[in-house]
Amino acid sequence: MNRRLLRARDAMDRAYAEPLNVRAVAAVAHLSEAHFIRSFRAVFGETPHRYLQRRRVERSMFLLRDTDHSVTDVCFDVGFTSRGTFSRMFREIVGETPSDYRLGHGPMVAPNCFQVAFTRPMAATGVAMRSSSFGDAAAKAAP
Amino acid sequence: MITKLNVTSVWVLDKDEALDFYVNKLGLEKGKDIKQGAYRWLTVRVPGDPGIEISLEAPGPPVQDEATAAQLRELITKGAMGGLVFVTDDVRGLFETLKKRGVTDFTQEPADNFYGTDMGVRDPFGNAIRILQTKKVAREATA
Numbered sequence: 001m002n003r004r005l006l007r008a009r010d011a012m013d014r015a016y017a018e019p020l021n022v023r024a025v026a027a028v029a030h031l032s033e034a035h036f037i038r039s040f041r042a043v044f045g046e047t048p049h050r051y052l053q054r055r056r057v058e059r060s061m062f063l064l065r066d067t068d069h070s071v072t073d074v075c076f077d078v079g080f081t082s083r084g085t086f087s088r089m090f091r092e093i094v095g096e097t098p099s100d101y102r103l104g105h106g107p108m109v110a111p112n113c114f115q116v117a118f119t120r121p122m123a124a125t126g127v128a129m130r131s132s133s134f135g136d137a138a139a140k141a142a143p
Numbered sequence: 144m145i146t147k148l149n150v151t152s153v154w155v156l157d158k159d160e161a162l163d164f165y166v167n168k169l170g171l172e173k174g175k176d177i178k179q180g181a182y183r184w185l186t187v188r189v190p191g192d193p194g195i196e197i198s199l200e201a202p203g204p205p206v207q208d209e210a211t212a213a214q215l216r217e218l219i220t221k222g223a224m225g226g227l228v229f230v231t232d233d234v235r236g237l238f239e240t241l242k243k244r245g246v247t248d249f250t251q252e253p254a255d256n257f258y259g260t261d262m263g264v265r266d267p268f269g270n271a272i273r274i275l276q277t278k279k280v281a282r283e284a285t286a
Binding site: 001005010013113 | 221263265
């Protein structure tokens with residue numbers, strides 16, 4: 001079971017920039033939507049939705065640090081479909097706005113895989129989980 | 144003074160399945176395969192590089208009690224046990240080769256970074272493997 005859930009988590013890590021919905025990701029683990037969300041949370045400690053949002057925010061942090069793409073371009077490049085949702089989610093997870101984050105950070109030199117792993121923002125505690133669907137990315141592309 | 148890394152190990156759930164993956168899929172070669180009573184000392188290594196062995200270790204008695212082994216299996220299958228990083232001279236060619244050999248669990252397709260091009264794949268149990276093709280020419284400073 002863990003291995004299947006990990007495979008679904010990997011699919012989110014791979015396809016974070018695409019529109020994803022929870023049913024498609026659950027299908028990677030061969031589970032129903034509700035069973036997938038419950039099992040994922042039990043094994044990895046957060047909902048798949050929250051995991052994907054942190055993945056997207058981590059990639060946006062990278063793009064803000066290492067490129068001069070506009071905040072709006074970064075927002076869409078990492079899979080958010082609304083600038084408002086992106087800014088709100090970024091502030092909630094990172095603690096500052098995307099623009100302020102960009103001002104305070106330059107490029108990093110660690111290999112990409114380390115950046116992906118260790119600059120990913122923590123799962124904020126005490127923050128209400130949003131809907132367990134994938135919210136603003138409601139298209140039906142498979143991961 | 145320590146002069147060289149000699150043996151590292153990776154946790155697997157089944158040594159035969161691991162041997163098949165690391166040798167027949169990933170392209171390493173079998174190193175040691177020695178039975179010591181119930182214990183099988185099984186290693187793989189990069190072809191032509193006999194100095195560093197990767198020991199394939201399965202949790203369980205007599206090394207761990209069954210409860211500890213069960214915990215280890217949980218962590219292995221959720222991808223929490225670290226992994227290996229290899230170097231190749233043709234990461235995109237290797238990506239195609241691995242796909243032809245039936246490997247599907249890629250965590251990242253080949254992607255360019257400032258230090259080279261790398262990709263990620265999981266072994267059958269959940270361990271992360273990264274494969275890097277280092278950049279031959281240092282990035283030139285632009286004015």
